[in-house]
Amino acid sequence: MPAAKTTVPFSGTKEQEESLLKVIADLKDEKGALMPILQKAQDIYGYLPIEVQTMISNETGIPLEKIYGVVTFYSQFSLNPKGKYQISVCLGTACYVKGSGEIYNALTQKLGIEGGECTSDGKFSLDACRCIGACGLAPVMTINGEVHGRLTVDMLDDILAQYE
Amino acid sequence: MKSLEELQVIREKMHDRVAIRRENPELLHQGEDSEFPYRLHVLVCGGTGCTSSGSQEIRETLEKEIKAQGLETQVCVIKTGCFGLCALGPIMIVYPEGAFYSMIKVEDIPEIVSEHFVKGNVVRRLLYDETTKTEKILPMDETNFYKKQHRIALRNCGVINPENIEEYIGTGGYQALGKALTDMKPEDVIQTLLDSGLRGRGGAGFPTGLKWKFAAGNDADQKYVCCNADEGDPGAFMDRSVLEGDPHVVLEAMAIAGFAIGATQGYIYVRAEYPIAVERLEIAISQAREYGMLGKDIFGTGFDFDIDLRLGAGAFVCGEETALMTSIEGNRGEPRPRPPFPAVKGLFQKPTILNNVETYANIPQIIVNGPEWFAAMGTEKSKGTKVFALGGKINNTGLVEIPMGTTLREIVEEIGGGIPNGKKFKAAQTGGPSGGCIPASQMDVPIDYDNLIAIGSMMGSGGLIVMDEDNCMVDIAKFFLEFTVDESCGKCSPCRIGTRRMLEILEKITHGQGEMEDLEKLEELAEHLKHNSLCALGQTAPNPVISTMKYFRDEYIAHIVDKKCPAGVCKALLQYKIDADKCKGCTLCARNCPADAITGTVKEPHVIDSAKCIKCGACMEKCRFGAIYKE
Secondary structure (H helix, E strand, O other): OOOOOOOOOOOOOHHHHHHHHHHHHHHOOOOOOHHHHHHHHHHHHOOOOHHHHHHHHHHHOOOHHHHHHHHHHOOOOOOOOOOOEEEEEEOOHHHHHOOHHHHHHHHHHHHOOOOOOEOOOOOEEEEEEOOOOOHHHOOOEEEOOEEEOOOOHHHHHHHHHOOO | OOOHHHHHHHHHHHHHHHHOOOOOOOHHHHHHHOOOOOOEEEEEEOOHHHHHOOHHHHHHHHHHHHHHOOOOOOEEEEEEOOOOOHHHOOOEEEEOOOEEEOOOOHHHHHHHHHHHHHOOOOOHHHEOHHHHOOOOOOOHHHOHHHHOOOOOOOOOOOOOOOOOHHHHHHOOOOHHHHHHHHHOOHHHHHHHHHHHOOEOOOOOOOEHHHHHHHHHOOOOOOOEEEEEEOOOOOOOOHHHHHHHHOHHHHHHHHHHHHHHHOOOEEEEEEOOOOHHHHHHHHHHHHHHHHOOOOEEEEOOOOEEEEEEEEEOOOOHHHHOHHHHHHHHOOOOOOOOOOOOOOOOOOHHHOOEEEEEHHHHHHHHHHHHHOHHHHHOOEOOOOEOEEEEEEEEOOOOOEEEEEEOOOEHHHHHHHHOOOOHHHOOEEEEEEOHHHOEEEEHHHOOOEOOHHHHHHOOOOOOOOEEEEEEOOOOHHHHHHHHHHHHHHHOOOOOHHHHHHHHHHHHHHHHHHOOOOOOHHHHHHHHHHHHHHHHOOOHHHHHOOHHHHHHHHHOHHHHHHHHHHOOOOOOOOHHHOOEEEOOOOOOOOOHHHHHOOOOOEEOOOOOOOEEOOOOOOOOOHHHHHOOOOOEEEO
């Protein structure tokens, strides 16, 4: 998983910080609390920039390098902010044999970005995911969690237009 | 609630309500003075597949329409888990008729309510078409998709409301836990599992009773029971369906496991990609605590057991048992060397057992019905049933539970309804990135753990992806290697480097630069990976390559020697051409070519310049005369 540092300046709010501190206070005495804390922190901020990791390190006493190691290990943790609309194309086997690879490539061309990136206007980000389990609808993608199934390349323009 | 007597009271109260939807629809007419006086039960699938195709909106519209017609005291709508036939979603079943409505749309609801619910006329045109071939509507259990199935792990999926513990109790739920705690000793529970012949459903097929026996034999101040719900094989969704459709069965089995090995704490490690499953588990755990099925002094026996959820974060390797435990501990999910095995030093260095969701889903039934009942199903060394997620090029995509020993041909041709568009079966892939491809020549082998290994694949967790003549087997092998390269955790070098070298060779072959020696190199690397990797991810990563090379060597050779991809998938080996006899010179293709590779004058045959062609296929899609072909 490439772990490029984001160039987007960090702009966390006071409310976000308060919710994070509360999450940490609630969880930090549990065994193996780091994963749940990171998951909640990503819910709060949308991603896990180094500033957020530093806060977690300060509050829990877990070394920052360990936190960074965990964040960069799991593909669901992101060091980069996501787009307003997050597109996730399933590249699981059932979708792949039904042509989801072409859907994914067509999206990279249409949006002008690679997987893991976000369009410059902040609107769309694109990721490949591993099987969301909607294999009966293959090939599928999700946009902000909404599932679009039985896709063909022709349908993509119309679908993207719904999110303009 | 604390006592077994109180459990019986709920069971009796709820029994008829759930029995209506299974064996006894006639109970419905006797229920008028019961607590549950509805004359129709409408079951709407709330699994991921049907939810993705809009079942939530269906349910909401249905409830609104029922209210508008004043039927809310007569008709109840129940959100269930998966019925299995995901290809036909959204699905809705109405009892007592057992009317199986498939692919319903919101616009169909008023008609179903006014015709069926009010007037009693089933709307035949909206039923699953196989059930309407004769005048009498065919019961669901007699359709090709269902008739060869035998549901143990999935018995409550699509029958009960998974968010209501009382419905689970009504099907006999938590009876097994009651029996284990009051009538059995821990060693009796373990012996029952040993006698049943149950083997782990997560892939490797290790005998479950033996695993428990090892953990029970190690003394410690704390032991743990873990559930592996990190279903990472792409194309597999059995565990998700159990969690979504029947979450309490997993909780009950884990509590039984806790009693058997002497543990008081359980963890379920579930994929964050399964939001519905996570939500239903959270509801189930809180209801189980409220009813005293989890917590302190269960059934007043002095036995304490509780369960917490832990969410994964998108790392395939965390499905490996030691990596899963490392992840629960809050670390990078890297595997640890074994020994020590988890039964000795597992989670937080304490004796631990880890079983897969489907394994747990079998256990309460084994305790209640006895080991002989379970051992009577299946083959000599693989007992019971197995759930498969059917996907890929097959008509009835969905979830099936079949007795061990069923053949691939029965699954594909009968249950699965064959291959769409009249195409030919080429192979079925089982076991995901750790498994292999089964060719047409092996379709009559009875499926069980040992037979699948003998033919170069493995059971895996139960994904079964069907491929037809349009799929390139070299490309499929490459697809799985890309997956393992991506998901290799990097801890050990055979896996980290070996998978990448294998992928590079496959890329070379699919780009038309392969040489015959590459096949030997692949075989040599495969051996190294198998014997030297730290965990099963690396040890099994070469399987997709080995099995496709074994059964489809001619395809590899076509790529290497003839520089052709017989299935027409590998782009670098394709050429798009125009059939001059069919081309009308309409210029549509030339106008749509993004690379300006097509030239020609109006009303004359056009030509593709293969040096400029980027092989996007846009011309072929646009041509109205079928004049463009690839070879």
